[in-house]
Amino acid sequence: MSLAAAIDVKGWCPGVLRPMQSGDGLLARVRPWCGALRLDEAKGLADASERFGNGHIDLTRRANLQIRGLGDASVRGLQDAVARLGLLDRDAEAEAGRNIMVSPLVGIDPAEADIRPIAHALADLLARDRMLRRLPSKFGFLVDGGGHVSIAGERADISLKALGRTMAVGLDTPTGADWVGTTSVDEAAEVAAAIARIFIGLAREQGRLRDLGEGPFGRLRAIVRKGLGPVGNLSVESWRLIGVKGLAVGIAAPFGRLDAHQLRSLAGLAGEAGAVDIRLSPWRVLYVGARDVEAAQTLMKGAHEIGLIVDANDPILRIDACPGAPACRSSSVDTRRTARRLAASPFKGSVHVSGCAKGCARSAPADLVLVGIQGGEQGRYGVIRNGTARDLPQRLIDASEAGAQFDV
Numbered sequence: 001m002s003l004a005a006a007i008d009v010k011g012w013c014p015g016v017l018r019p020m021q022s023g024d025g026l027l028a029r030v031r032p033w034c035g036a037l038r039l040d041e042a043k044g045l046a047d048a049s050e051r052f053g054n055g056h057i058d059l060t061r062r063a064n065l066q067i068r069g070l071g072d073a074s075v076r077g078l079q080d081a082v083a084r085l086g087l088l089d090r091d092a093e094a095e096a097g098r099n100i101m102v103s104p105l106v107g108i109d110p111a112e113a114d115i116r117p118i119a120h121a122l123a124d125l126l127a128r129d130r131m132l133r134r135l136p137s138k139f140g141f142l143v144d145g146g147g148h149v150s151i152a153g154e155r156a157d158i159s160l161k162a163l164g165r166t167m168a169v170g171l172d173t174p175t176g177a178d179w180v181g182t183t184s185v186d187e188a189a190e191v192a193a194a195i196a197r198i199f200i201g202l203a204r205e206q207g208r209l210r211d212l213g214e215g216p217f218g219r220l221r222a223i224v225r226k227g228l229g230p231v232g233n234l235s236v237e238s239w240r241l242i243g244v245k246g247l248a249v250g251i252a253a254p255f256g257r258l259d260a261h262q263l264r265s266l267a268g269l270a271g272e273a274g275a276v277d278i279r280l281s282p283w284r285v286l287y288v289g290a291r292d293v294e295a296a297q298t299l300m301k302g303a304h305e306i307g308l309i310v311d312a313n314d315p316i317l318r319i320d321a322c323p324g325a326p327a328c329r330s331s332s333v334d335t336r337r338t339a340r341r342l343a344a345s346p347f348k349g350s351v352h353v354s355g356c357a358k359g360c361a362r363s364a365p366a367d368l369v370l371v372g373i374q375g376g377e378q379g380r381y382g383v384i385r386n387g388t389a390r391d392l393p394q395r396l397i398d399a400s401e402a403g404a405q406f407d408v
C-alpha cells in the first residue's frame with residue numbers, strides 16, 4: 001500500500017508504518033517493546049523526532065510515544081531510524097495489532113512478578129497468528145505484575161494480572177474488567193490469544209470486547225471459564241506514582257508532551273542514575289529505576305530542571321488537555337495555553353480542556369470541561385460542569401475568559 005493510501009485508511013491507530021495526518025503534519029506512534037525504551041532507543045527517537053518531525057513527542061494513554069510534525073518526504077527517514085533502533089514491526093498490520101500494556105515497574109519493584117516473558121510471548125502470537133490480525137485495531141491487552149504501581153485498573157479488552165503463582169484473567173465489560181478465573185504463568189499468553197480468537201468468531205462488527213452484547217459475551221465468558229481456575233473476589237485499581245518511592249522515580253510531562261531535548265536529557269539523567277531504560281505508563285508518566293536513593297533524588301531534581309513534573313501536587317496534573325489548535329485540525333482553540341492559565345487560577349477541581357467534542361484527552365467526567373466549539377463559534381469554548389466533552393455545554397465563553405472566572 002502506498003503511503004498516501006495508507007494515510008487515508010480510516011479507523012486505524014497511527015503507527016510508524018502507517019502514520020496519520022494531523023494539524024501539524026503526519027504523526028507516527030512508536031510502540032516500545034514491553035513498555036520500556038532502552039536509553040539508546042530513547043535518545044535515538046529524540047534525535048529522529050527532531051530530524052524528521054517537529055521535535056514534539058506525545059505520551060499516549062496506551063503507553064506509547066507519538067512523533068509529530070512529519071512531512072510526506074520525511075516519513076521514510078523516520079521509518080529507517082526506528083528500524084535501526086529495533087522498534088519497527090514486520091508490517092503495518094503487525095504493528096497495529098501489538099497493543100499490549102505492561103506494568104511499568106516490572107524488574108524495578110521487588111514486589112512485582114516478572115511478567116515480561118508473558119508480554120513477549122503474546123506479542124509473538126499477535127504477530128504470527130493470521131487470525132489474530134483480524135482483531136480491531138484498538139483491541140488491547142494488559143499484563144500486570146501485581147506490584148506497587150499497578151495498571152490492573154486500566155481499560156484493556158483482555159487483562160492478565162499476577163496473583164500469587166497464577167495469572168488472573170479479566171474480560172472488559174461496559175462497567176470494567178470481569179475477572180473470570182486464573183491460569184498458569186506458562187499458559188497465560190496462549191489463554192489471552194485464545195480468548196481473542198473466540199472474540200473474533202463472535203464479533204459481528206469491528207467493536208471492542210465490551211461492545212459484544214449480553215448474549216455473545218455470556219457465551220464467550222462461559223467458554224473461557226471452563227478452562228480457568230477459581231479467582232475469588234478480585235478487587236483491583238490502578239496505583240500511580242509521581243516523584244520518588246524507593247528506587248523508582250515517576251516523572252510526568254505537562255499534558256503528556258515532551259520535546260526532543262527533554263527526552264534526550266531525561267535519557268542522560270536516567271543513565272547517570274544507573275538506569276538502563278525508561279518505562280512508559282497508560283497515565284502518561286515515565287518511570288526510571290535508580291541505583292540508590294541519592295541517585296533517585298538527583299534524577300528527580302534534574303527532571304524538574306528540564307521542565308518535567310516530579311511533584312504529585314503540581315496543578316498541571318489536575319488538567320487534561322488534548323493538543324488542540326494548531327496541532328489538531330479538528331480544533332480552533334489553543335487548549336494547552338488555556339490549560340496553563342487554568343492551572344494558575346484558583347480553581348482546584350479536575351479540568352478537561354478539549355479542542356472538540358471528541359474528548360481525546362479524557363473519557364471520564366471532570367469537574368470542569370471546556371470544549372472548543374466548531375462552526376460559527378470558532379475560537380470559543382463551551383462550558384460543562386461535572387461532565388465530559390460530549391455533554392451539552394451550559395454556556396459559551398471566549399478563550400480569553402477561561403481562567404479568572406472559575407474560582408471554585
Ligand code: SF4
Nearest residue numbers: 322328331355356360
Ligand atoms: S479532542 Fe478533538 S481537537 Fe482534541 S485531539 Fe481529539 S480530535 Fe483533536
